[in-house]
Amino acid sequence: MERREFIKNSALGLAGLSLVRLSENHPTIPLKLLHHTRNGAGGNWGIPWPKSQLKKVSEFTLISGNKQVPVQSWPLAFWPDGSIKWTGHAIASDLDLGAEAQLIQKKSPLEQSIKISEKGESFIVNNGILQIEVPTKGPYLISQIKRNQKTLVQKGSLELRIQDAPSAEEGNTIKTQFYISEVEKVSIESKGPIRTVIKWEGTHLGKERRLPFVVRMYIYSDNDQVRLLHTIIYDADENKEFISGLGIKFEVDFQKEEWHNRHIRFAGEGIFSEAVRGLTGLRRDPGKSIREAQMEGKRTSSDFNPAVGNRLQYIAGFGDYTLSQLNADGFEIKKRTKAGHSWIQSAHGKRSLGTAYLGSPSGGLVLGLRHFWQSYPAQIDIRKATEDVGEMAMWFWAPDAPPMDLRFYHDGMGQDNYPKQLEGLEINYEDYEPGFGTPYGVARTSEVFFQVVDATPSAEELLRFAQAVQDPPIISATPEYMKQAGAFAGAFPVLGKNRKTKELEDQLDFYFQFYKDQVEEHHWYGFWNYGDFMHSYDEDRHVWKYDIGGFAWDNSELSTDIWLWTYFLSTCRSDVYRLAEAMTRHTGEVDVHHIGRFSPLGSRHNVMHWGCSAKQLRISTAANRRYFYYLSGGDERTGDLMREQIEAARTLQSIVPIRKVNPDVPKNTENSVYASLGFGTDWGAIASAWFTEWERTGDPKMKSRLLKSMDSIAAQPKGFFTGLQMMNLDTGEFQIDQSNKVSVSHLNAVFGLPELCYELLQCINHPPFERAWLQYCMLYNASAAEQEKALGESLRRLNLQQGHARLTAYAARKNPALIQRAWEEFYKGEGGFRKTSKEKISIHPPEVLQTRHENPGISTNAVAQWGLAAMQILAFENENR
DSSP states (O other): OOHHHHHHHHHHHTTTSOOOOOOSSSOEEEEEEEEOOTTOSOEEEEEEOOTTTOSSOOOEEEEETTEEEEEEEEEEEEOTTSOEEEEEEEESOOTTOOSEEEEEOOOOOOOOOOEEEEETTEEEEEOSSEEEEEESSBSOSEEEEEETTEEEEEEEEEEEEEESSSSOGGGOOOOEEEEEEEEEEEEEEEOOSSEEEEEEEEEEESSSEEEEEEEEEEEETTOSEEEEEEEEEOOSOTTTOEEEEEEEEEEEEOTTOOGGGOEEEEESSSEEEEESSOOSSOSSOOOHHHHHHHHTTOOOOSOOOHHHHTTGGGSOOOOEEEEEEEETTEEEEEEESSTTSOOEEEEEESOOOOEEEEEETTEEEEEEETTTTTTOSEEEEEEOTTSSEEEEEEEEEOTTSOOOOOSOSSOOTTOOSHHHHHHHHHHHOOOOOTTOSOOTTOEEEEEEEEEEESSOOOHHHHHHHHHHHHSOOEEEEOHHHHHHHTGGGGOSOOTTSOGGGHHHHHHHHHHHHHHHHHHHHTTOOSTTTTTOOBOBEETTTTEEOTTSGGGSBOTTTTOHHHHHHHHHHHHOOHHHHHHHHHHHHHHHHTTBOOSSTTTTOEEOSBSSTTOOSOEEHHHHOGGGTHHHHHHTTOOHHHHHHHHTTTTGGGGGGTSOTTTTTOTTSOOOOTTOOEEEEETTHHHHHHHHHHHHHHHHHOOHHHHHHHHHHHHHHHTSTTGGGGOEEEEETTTOOBOOOSSOOOOOOTTTTSSSHHHHHHHHHHHOOOHHHHHHHHHHHHHTTSOHHHHHHHHSSOOOOOSOTTTTHHHHHHHTTTOTTHHHHHHHHHHHTOOSOOOOTTTOOOSOHHHHHHTGGGOTTOBHHHHHHHHHHHHHHHHHHHHHO
16 A cells, blocks of 8 residues: 555544654654653653555654653564564653653764673673673673772672472471572673663573573663563472572672661662661660761761760671562561571561662662562562672562462362363363473563662652652553554554444443452462463352362453453553553463473463463464564563464474364374464464564565465365364465365454454455455354355354454444444343343443352453454444544
């Protein structure tokens, strides 16, 4: 489509929207700064571009009020014609910008600069304030950090502890192994004048190697704050090895300051402020100026009252402090003089901000963990504060907590063959199989921020840092612009523009608020849990079914991730972004096996996130990750997760998803390049990975696989209603079905397949494939007569009719008369739930949700389907009013 035609069509389709100026010479993009705190550690975001609009990445400037901020930019994705589809951008700090801003294609002097130089077997990263020395191998990620050429922090390493038993049961002695990081590879993943990314890869080393890790460091020019993204991959034996501590530790040089000038600060609910040797509350007064100086974090004078100055050696020096958050609603601070002496409770509260400072008026280290209480048990340790060099550790898994116990929650209950396992599925909805419920290969990512300062921060400064850790800035293009640019095929509405649809928009807001409130109401928090939701509700116990087979953790069932991100695209709300971000982090890491025999497949919903024996592409799909990747400006870890899915279908040769219900499915043979894939959940997932890699890199192999698979789906006698076929994994081509049978599942189009097809057809002109897809969209909810006329037979009564109203709404783009049918399907509420007068999903689903304690049919993934259907109906109305 020519640019002129695109702008014309956009103007017609988005009448009433505030269109942006897209001059080829100086495009201006409206931005929203959804969350902006002072003294942040820089900011990243992504911008979509209309096809053919931007030929190459040029220099940009962020304009906010009368401020002009230099911007570093890079390409993230490309349109098929080679023009840029997405760009990533970074600024060095948010500079207390206002809520409204613009991105202008305008050259600005990039005075900020990050320099990298070699030093023996290390290299030095200098951002103008900090000089960070990074060894290329060994136990330390960072050997030292200088601020203005003064060494304040050193020996940054990862710590791991593993016990051989979960507890001392029946008098057994627990043995603990201690591991330290062993860096095997360091790379400069991204280098620029404003933002540089360093990547470490390695394992924890003790008697043997354990838990591979990937750590990324994000450094911004002229900014004393640094962000670390830490990922571990679980490769232990969950029945014999129990992690009792996992974290990162730094040493802090006190610059020979006296004990009473060494300061400890914790950001709990407020600021906990103490010195190693306290000078307040004594029997003898050291003097007001001295007391005030210590409380303010300043160096005290040496002019002590002799009654105090001659007795300093008798004032206890507390060298060890701990803040532990062992659940979501309680933390404790304790201290002791040194090892071998008792701990003293110092303070307590509910939800700590998870930030601490260790240092002196000469400088020190501020360290914070994002989602500190949400991902409990977390802990901050300060040790050896009475020695020349102290230590501060941030524990992602607190040593004070019970160790991780990741063993499967039952013994199999005699399900030693497929018939028994299928019987178990009938009662517990759990697809159990021995050996499949293992956490081997799952991962977990944590986000750490540190700041190296040249003086003890004030309470206000520390609180500001702690708040920025928990809520980093969010920068986003406006919904109007993203719709106009065709982001994610524009398959979302811009809300708040049409009074006709206000009732449905209010309903969408209710759906989101339902999700958000359930997290807090039912405390879906914890290291392995935060970011996931429960599947179904038990109306008798008034709890979600946390302990019943496949009804517990949701694991992205029915595309909850996509619903949340689509809602964000339509609203640009920070609370929606936060919930979607947490889910993307969790479902991409914890619900997927990244190494081992099941890699890189995901696990279907279960009491344990990894517990189900149905290892499937529909959970690990790149379709769930694309939104966060592009909106965040290309989050590197998310990019890794999508790339590891490119060859994921090969695992289906040995782990056949339908092996229990269809034993006739061909098994893998030696040197075979074929595997059985369904056209819905399987192909939608693998094609999403290919499509994403193609648009990110232009790889012709990915494009070829896509085209051959699209060709062969379109060539099937029944199109998408063929169901599944054998695919050549090298070429992407499906064999052509000779049986002429009709096969369809209610799950085919509820795991990202529609979103993939929207974008494929936006990028690739393929009329036969488009006809096959539109046929599926039109016929799924059609009458039996219409189905029989098109397919030779009617489809059996299918589930999720309300959710599939979004397919009807999409087909209405070709046949506008279908939109009325889509509205009727949505409000009819045929969701496949069992119905009584109380339980029927009525015209007003919110009323049902509000009485969910009486409704066994309500599940969070059902709400996701309602939301996605409503969004697609509104998108049609948005474009055609």
